[in-house]
Amino acid sequence: MNFLIWHLLRDSVRRVPEKEALVHGERRLTYRDVAAQAAGLATSLRTFGVKRGERVGIYLEASVPQVISIFGVSQSEGVYVPINALLHPEQVMHIARDCGMKALITTPAKLQVLVDVLPQIPSLEFLIVTGAGALPDLRLPVHQFDDSCAAQSPAVWKESSIEKDLAAILYTSGSTGKPKGVMLSHANVVAGSRIVSTYLGITETERILAVLPFSFDAGMNQLMTAFEKGGTLVLINFMFAREIVQVLLKERITGLAGVPTLWSLITQPNSTLSKQPMANLRYITNTGGAMPQAVLKVLRELLPTTKIFLMYGLTEAFRSTYLPPEELDRRPSSMGKAIPDTEILVLNDKGEICKPGEAGELVHRGPTVSLGYWNRPEDTARALRPNPLLPPELGDCERVCYSGDLVKTDEDGFLYFIGRRDTMIKSSGFRISPTEVEEVLFQTGKLRSAAVIGVPDDVLGQVVKAFVIARDGDPLDTEALLAACAEKMPRYMVPKFIEVLAEMPKTSSGKVDYPALRRREGL
Amino acid sequence: MEQAQTVEDRVRDFVLRQFPLARKSGVRLEDKWLETGLLDSLGILDLVHFLEAEFSIHVSDEELSPENFESLAAVVSFVDTKQSASIS
Numbered sequence: 360m361n362f363l364i365w366h367l368l369r370d371s372v373r374r375v376p377e378k379e380a381l382v383h384g385e386r387r388l389t390y391r392d393v394a395a396q397a398a399g400l401a402t403s404l405r406t407f408g409v410k411r412g413e414r415v416g417i418y419l420e421a422s423v424p425q426v427i428s429i430f431g432v433s434q435s436e437g438v439y440v441p442i443n444a445l446l447h448p449e450q451v452m453h454i455a456r457d458c459g460m461k462a463l464i465t466t467p468a469k470l471q472v473l474v475d476v477l478p479q480i481p482s483l484e485f486l487i488v489t490g491a492g493a494l495p496d497l498r499l500p501v502h503q504f505d506d507s508c509a510a511q512s513p514a515v516w517k518e519s520s521i522e523k524d525l526a527a528i529l530y531t532s533g534s535t536g537k538p539k540g541v542m543l544s545h546a547n548v549v550a551g552s553r554i555v556s557t558y559l560g561i562t563e564t565e566r567i568l569a570v571l572p573f574s575f576d577a578g579m580n581q582l583m584t585a586f587e588k589g590g591t592l593v594l595i596n597f598m599f600a601r602e603i604v605q606v607l608l609k610e611r612i613t614g615l616a617g618v619p620t621l622w623s624l625i626t627q628p629n630s631t632l633s634k635q636p637m638a639n640l641r642y643i644t645n646t647g648g649a650m651p652q653a654v655l656k657v658l659r660e661l662l663p664t665t666k667i668f669l670m671y672g673l674t675e676a677f678r679s680t681y682l683p684p685e686e687l688d689r690r691p692s693s694m695g696k697a698i699p700d701t702e703i704l705v706l707n708d709k710g711e712i713c714k715p716g717e718a719g720e721l722v723h724r725g726p727t728v729s730l731g732y733w734n735r736p737e738d739t740a741r742a743l744r745p746n747p748l749l750p751p752e753l754g755d756c757e758r759v760c761y762s763g764d765l766v767k768t769d770e771d772g773f774l775y776f777i778g779r780r781d782t783m784i785k786s787s788g789f790r791i792s793p794t795e796v797e798e799v800l801f802q803t804g805k806l807r808s809a810a811v812i813g814v815p816d817d818v819l820g821q822v823v824k825a826f827v828i829a830r831d832g833d834p835l836d837t838e839a840l841l842a843a844c845a846e847k848m849p850r851y852m853v854p855k856f857i858e859v860l861a862e863m864p865k866t867s868s869g870k871v872d873y874p875a876l877r878r879r880e881g882l
Numbered sequence: 883m884e885q886a887q888t889v890e891d892r893v894r895d896f897v898l899r900q901f902p903l904a905r906k907s908g909v910r911l912e913d914k915w916l917e918t919g920l921l922d923s924l925g926i927l928d929l930v931h932f933l934e935a936e937f938s939i940h941v942s943d944e945e946l947s948p949e950n951f952e953s954l955a956a957v958v959s960f961v962d963t964k965q966s967a968s969i970s
Contacts, residue, residue: 445922468917598916598923599946620924629943787924819924842905850901850922 362522363545364583365401365434367552368394371589375563380586382610383423383594390589393427396508398516400431403507407485407500409461411436412525416455416463417573418442418473421594424489424504425573426582428464431508433527433545436520437461440528440540441574444469445849452476453537454530455483458733464504467492522546528733529576531674532792534763534781540733541576541674550726551576551677552583554698558681559614559642559668565590566639567614568606570597570621575788576674577646581616600624604631611639618647618788619654623818626657633661642666644681647788648820649776655691669695671776675742676760677727679703680774693773694766701725703774704759705766710747713767718777721766724759782873784813786821789851793873796823796844796852803843805830808863810871811854814880825854826876828863835859889937889965890958896932897954901925911955926951933957939964 361370368390371380376391388396409415415432417439419425425441432439440458442451451473455463459482465473467488474495477483488494489504526548528540555561567585569592571578585592593610597603604625606612622645625632643658643665650658650669658667667687671694672678680703682695697703704712705719713719724746731739742763745755765777784791793811800809808828813821829835837857844853864875887895890911897904897920904920915921921929929951930941939961950960 596916598926598948598951600923601943601946602948624927627943631943838899845901850925 362549363433363518363520364526364548365397365430367549367583367587368397368430371586375589378563378589379591380589381423381426381592381594383421386423388423393430396427397430397434398512399508399510400427400504401434402510402512403502404431404435404437404462406510407462407502409435409437411520412438413461414438414440414458414528416440416442416451416458416460416465418444418446418451418463418465418469419489420444420466421569421572421596422489423594424464426592426594427508429527429573429579429582430586434516434518436518436524438525438528440530441572441579442530443572443574443849445851447847447849448473448476449847450538450849452479454540455480457530457537458528458540461485462487464489466490467494470497471495520545522549525730527579529574529579529674532783532790532795533738534779534783535792535794537792537795539735539738542730542733543576543677544730547677547727547729548579548583549587550700551580552587554700554727555580555678556584556588557699558683559584559644561585561588561590561614563589565614565641566593566610566612567591567616568593568595568603568610568612569616570595570603571616571618571647571788575647576672576677577616577644577670580678581614600627601631604635607637607640608635613639613641614643615640616644616646619645619650619820620787620818622650622654622658626654626661637662637665640665642668642684644668644670646670646672648785649692649694651817652691655687659687669693671695671774673723673760673762673764675729675731676723676725676762677729679721679723679727679762682773686773690769690773692775693769694776696773697723697725701727704748705768705774706747712748715768715770715772718765718767720780721762721764721774722759723762724757728758728760782812784811784821784823786813786816786823786851787819791823791852796825796848796854799844799847800825800827800840800854802847803840805833805835805840807831808860808871810863810873810876812873812876812880812882814856814882816855819851822855823852824856824858824880826858826860826863828860889961890954892936893929893933893954893957893961896929896936897921900928900932909954911958912953914952916952929957933961937961937965939968 372390372394380390381388417428464487485500522545526545530538666684669682671680704722743758746757796811816822864872
């Protein structure tokens, strides 16, 4: 019976051991290869002292070791924490400290960058590095990834975890504060895989190109669906969108998931996509923001035989809705309806179901509702609440996820996105907390006040705009401010625009009046 | 005087202006943008737009390859080739 994440892999090994499971450049691994290495890693992790429920960070670019690590940590009964390779040392440190990370799997080059922050992660006991390269001087034991994967695993694998146990923590931003860790159980991830592979019709013949990082719920879901069904997952590191198109052709890719930015890039007027038919590409999926209608139109022309699924999900509930391809003509701007085995409620402020056309909050119920935020009971209580529509006899036996997204339905029950309830910014699929950017701006010591909002951008969805007031009315070097931001944050978080104000608009209670700032921008 | 600047200077100025991280680490000729984390794939596209406008060249889809854009040295050599091609 398959109820833990690594069981998906174990099951595929039994069915199709020699099938190509994972491709990265010239490297090609069968299911037997992947499972053997993951089992070796799991054995080593236990030998190194990882116990059930302990957190292991994976800070790697898209690579074979990244995939093996996810399944190896899962098999060891540890909890894997994928960290986006774009993050800077400060963010990595925050994640590692926040979740009490016991071990970190990374590269020698990344360790060189992390060397200053590692001593500030008291829970960290050992490191595993992939590939060759000089290592900085460290006080921690360092194990080689390949050696760890080569360990002989016992003939009988003992485990006591059940599907309700914590399997992964995905860090994501909200409207305030530093990124929070969304806790996913084995049941959440396995259900997400089962549900999505069902409605996408994924089979053993699928060849899926993984462009989205596994630190995104949708990226991780691609990996799980491919491995659940015994398909092939192809990894890519790319500089230009055209390299994606080349791999689509070379690897005869049948399924591709992307965010709006990706589609904008690969549909540029002179794109290779317009010169070559993509006969193998059975489906594409969009998530992480609404696809611009102009881009959708071009994609439909360039990919006449490819099914286009518009999807919506939030990390806190893993995956939520999709628009069936046959509805694209009728409702191209819709987010669709609930995924299978899931109910989406649109609730007004009184907690009642909204009528068609009435704006309300998207509330998700189903098997992918996460376990909440790691070590943040108050935030968890705000996002996951008892189902308000259950009859009182059932008590509060069920938690549903309040998304913070305002939506409405049409007469047929299809959903449409309206906006956020709060001030969270979404750029290129990344969630950005305004307060996290403001905090970095403040750290420069040059500002009396700073407020950050999202402004629309054709390609990225939104970009960050900062309003600042200089301390003591000094003249401000905005270039220096941006430079300070760029040192502390990945590029998608760095403000694209900075405007110096003489006075910050305030509400009657003295807080920054964000709606007034948005009105300034005509929003 | 603007025109007296070499291609290398102009590209380096743009990178320093557009990618503040570069100001801290500096931009060396052979450093690979992606490996050092100076530019990501979206940043490279900004660079392509800049080259087209600044040097009045057209970068075709086929020329958008890592070999032409992986480092400052690669970009300078690519722009030089494009410019001499348009003169001849």
